[in-house]
Amino acid sequence: MQSQNISDIIEAYLKKILADNEQIEIRRSEIAKLFNCVPSQINYVINTRFTEQRGYVVNSKRGGGGYIRIVKVQFLDDRDFLEALIENVDTQISQADTLAIIQKLYDEQILSQKEGNLILAATSPQTLAVNNKQLEEQLRAQILVAVLERLRYEIK
Template structure:
């Protein structure tokens, strides 16, 4: 069995809390102390694992009484969630972000497993196979937006 890295452990901890309540407020230093890591590790986890593309809203307040609030976005209906997701597709989309967004569509029962797998296959690095990473990410973003547009009219 593969050992989890610290980022995975912190992510799992925060997601466990979010399963029980819609939002969590943390203090970066307290979480870093709890997991015996540097506070920048907490920033990394929040910035890469709790993004709008993955269905989270992050708010922060700096200062002595500061906090980081992570909120699991509630999907209202298919049209709203598709519009919000489309608005948050960046001009360049990394493969792992496309995977996370596709999973979010599946979890919300907007797409079937077969559709999700087809999307993942079409947008994979293996399929696109472009030497220019920037161009590949731009193409993936265009493909994902086109897919979201097609879902709105089904």
């Protein structure tokens, strides 16, 4: 069995709280103390695991009464969700952000695991096979947007 790292544990903890609430407010130092880690670890988890691509909006307030607010984005329907994803994909997208979007589509039961794996294969660095990172990310973004637009029109 694969052991979880601290980032996975913190993510699971926050998602468990979010399962019962649409939003949470946390204090970075309190969560760091709870997991016996440095506050920057909490920043890392929030910045990488609670992104718009994964269906979250994060706001923060600095200072003595500061907090981090994580809001689970709720869409009226799948079409709204797909439109938001299309707007969120820039002219370039990394493989990691693509994976996050595909995972969210799978979690929302818009894609099957097989369909998600096919899209990931089509957008992988090996498939795109260009020696220019910027061009690779542009091609990936174009493919992903085309897939998202197709999905949007198929949803009734």
